[in-house]
Amino acid sequence: MDEKKEYKVIGTRPIRHDGVDKVTGRALYGADVQMAGLLHGRVLRSPHAHARIISIDTSRAEAYPGVKGVVTAADLPEAEDRIADLGEGAVNLKYLCDNILASDKALYKGHAVAAVAATSPHIAEEACQLIDVEYEVLEPVLEVRQAMESDAPLLHDSIRTTSMGETADEPSNVASHIQHKLGDPDKGFEEADITVERDFVTGTVHQGYIEPHNATAQFNQDGHLTIWCSTQGAFTVREQVAEILQYPVSKIKVIPMEIGGGFGGKISVYIKPVAALLAKKTGKPVKVLMSRTDVFEGTGPTPASYIRVKMGATNDGKITAAEAYLAFEAGAYPGSPVGPGAMCIFAPYSIENVVIDGYDVVVNKPKTAPYRAPGAPNAAFGSESVLDEIAEKLGIDPLEIRLLNAAKEGDRRADGPVHPRIGFVETVEAAKSHPHYTAPNGKKHHGRGVASGYWFNIGLESSVTINVNADGTINLIEGSTDIGGTRSSIAMQAAEVLGIPAESVNPSVVDTNSVGYTAVTGGSRTTYATGYAAYEAAQDVKRQMIGRAAKLWEVEEANVQFADGVFSSINGKEEEISFRDLCSHLGQTGGPIVGSGTVNPGGAGGAYATHLVDVAVDEETGKVEILRYTAIQDAGRAIHPSYVEGQIQGGAVQGIGWALNEEYIYNDEGAMTNASFLDYRMPTCLDLPMIDAVIIEVPNPGHPYGVRGVGEVPIVPPLPAIANAIYDAIGVRMTELPMSPDRLLKAMGKI
């Protein structure tokens, strides 16, 4: 990778390829699927947070006019207690199936119990109310520390705590315990002149994508199943549906429609297998849509957590030791992101002595799902607040203490990996010199906070095919669903290789029968890994085109070179032909050219961000106003800077929502009382200033153009940055999220 190279396409800001479809309302999302004979499906959900299902009687619903089919867990194949690997790690198949349709127990309010297909959505909804379910209501457990108590109500008899290779004898809600250790933490704390230890509590929050989940399924008489849906990964839908229905992947085609936001929440399947079951039962295509309440109650949010962080430092600000205890709510089934939280918590810093303990704990809430840098924001809320307190007590500038301890290339993370070239220092330096940081900050009840964050990013499999057109354009076929402009960021990498404008690439996101395996749009991997595959596919096209030029000119391939979109012959014959012109000679030189690229790259390269925020606190009401926000991030190389800025701005604002107002509010029975966009308070545009996104480019050695994933890390710093700003404004350390007005009033002693 050449760091100094000037690019022609990369770094420019073309209009996105799917733009016109999306501003005219023509782009088809999952819920927009219409077809003849379509039935409408709705799901009946448990009204109880914890209950044994004694019986389900569907006869009244089946008899209701307009109803064409009803399904329950009894329609799913028997799920033995076995482990399936679905590309995202091992999953217990019984848990997976039970989360689709509860069999023996309902484990959260909103847990799917049965589903109806009918001639109209209203009839399906009415019929759901005619399904008689007899429950034995059990006591729910709704908070991670309570769930860890030895006398807590148990969700599963089958869970035994696994801890570093050992499995306990007694059942527990603690599914697993992990530990990472580096150096000698006890010795490190002895060397410290100052030690700060605090407890933190964070609430359950939802990704809040605007488009509810949807799925339309059709079962043909020959056994072929087609699913139209919005998803972050068509192939993972295919795998999960195949496992749940015990059906071969070769008979399942998943057609990814446009997707209205995901942020990690549209990887797990919920209603897709249900639509398939209903389609099979009725013989008709069935469209199942979730309501917004279904989305809040029945899909995976990101976990609430209890976190304890202890850090020690010398008087000159060097961190000598760090300790973290992370207990994460997995929801109804194991699998919280405590692992990633533990990987990220101290990753911005080079600390010799570290111990991190993580616990994955089941509670009577929806099974959690990834949400943008899953686990890392919770963890950083603790570590970055404690570091701020140390800096303040030592009288050191908060950015200076970060620089003093910053992780660099060659430093080891507590969980093992050694950092490659990373750009953390560069983000802090940029923050220090940003006009925001040097602007006056002295008004009463105004405060400024800073915080940094890390996300490791992932690679995984991607496939791209390029078909060369005779007019010098290319059709680029990919499997990564486009949630935020990745058609363009992928197309631009192919265009750069071939020396053609971005507009000469026609990118298409296609179904699982039409492109090679491609992992989910998630983990900040799409522009990195699918872009890498596009680069490889374009290189393949280039190699083949060189062969065609050689044939045309009757020279050796070794004597053809390609630069700036022009093929030329070296050594002897002086020939030149542009990419575009050569494309018109494909037929006579051997036929069409199809290039392909497949990757599973290992060098995703971690992403760092440092954020600055100014707040005003209304000390009478406890309300926090965001006055100014600057988000600085190492993008490695920004392929399309506008959409990199967009990721940074969007991530920062989701973090602002999480910090200030977003949370699942539960009553004692375990029912979420704010399952609507009215009372689950995501930021509106009136709650925000402009978000200044600053892109730093420290190229990633693991990608041909230096790309680092950018989507996730911007949600990590806002939580602690805002907490630190509130402290600066009113002298109160907020340790519970969200930092909502009532909590501020309490912390200030006003109520």
Added chain:
Amino acid sequence: MARKSHVQTTINGETVEFLCESRQSLLEVLRDELHLTGAKEGCNNGNCGACSVILDGRLVNSCLVLGVETEGKSVETIEGLAEPDQLHPIQNAFLENAALQCGICTPGFIMSAKALLESNPNPTEHEIRYWLAGNLCRCTGYDKIVKAVMDVAKASA
């Protein structure tokens, strides 16, 4: 089975007739009966703005209007905005400013912005944010959306 009513209304300048149940919202009628799927359902209770349309010149949430209420009225949807050979200036501004990511909220924002600029061609940033507060976007942080609307206002000034 619920009985259906016959409704005649004007949609994007064309007279349209449809049958609908009383309980079907204008959003359901647009999407399911007329296959105008540009207006989206995000919350179905008036809190996200993804279903925004203009009814007799006034911005409304189509999920909170009954289809039967539109008898004799005029409805503008996202599908009616562009000319055959060119986009509406707001649509262009959204593209040029990269004011969309997933795009699900975009039709609602564009209709809302259109209604704003028709009633106030030169809004301040605060006026834009106040007007658009009923439209939720979860991807962009609103920055580029607000800038796109400011650009349209500037261009027409």
Added chain:
Amino acid sequence: MQDFGYVAAKTVSEAVTLLDEKGQTARILAGGTDLIVQVREARRDVDLMIDIKSIPEVNVLDYNADTGLTLGAAVECYKVYAVDEICNAYPGLIDATKIIGGTAIQGRAGVGGNLCNASPAADCIPPLIVLNATAVIAGPNGERELPVEQFCTGPGQTALENGEMLVSMKIPAPASNSSSFYLRFIPRNEMDIAVVGAGASVTLDDAKQTIVSARISLGAVAPTPLFAEEASALLAGREVSDAAIDEAAAAAQAIARPISDMRGTAEQRTHLVGVLTRRALNGAIQRI
């Protein structure tokens, strides 16, 4: 969503006759922004929706400097704040109409619907109360009038008898040296339901030093919006001062009977009554 019938009534008597015949499961449809959601979420059982928007009397929006305002029950919020004279005369009511829902909601929702929905947190009701508004009600036995503070009887419950409907609200012309103010506390800046709302109207003497009379009303701190009678009365004859306003705020706090729910805690609400009452009174005084 349950199935229901729909009728677009042309006259008050047609609507009243239908209401009378169908009983409790017939509901008046004006803006629909509450009713449609309630039926969709199965929180209200409705067999018939009677759309009143084509009835002339419920669309009246008439302001006269001598006699005051007649505000038809179906007039949408945006039409109210589009009239400069009304904005000048009743700024407290305008405060409320501009913060209900978002712009799109204000294109459908009206003050009358807000009143009939009878939410304890309704933004328009405290301003109506402090502005001495009267509800004009039509029923099978003719018309009657009721002070707005007596209109709500519980959450979602009103003084409307079977067969009765709200036709309009009447607000007297404002006294000289008077003004009004409404504000609410919400965690966001828009699109929320009031955690607490407070409305105030104040009339000063000609020197603008002494309070001649004041009215304070509170939202979201009791089963219905409250008229804070004692807090209002104690301001009469007092000099404009922080002390007087603090006393009134304390008296307002004393009548608050809030609950804790997902929108706020009881202690937070009681605290906010004091803060918002002060801000509402100061806001009204500053406008004079």
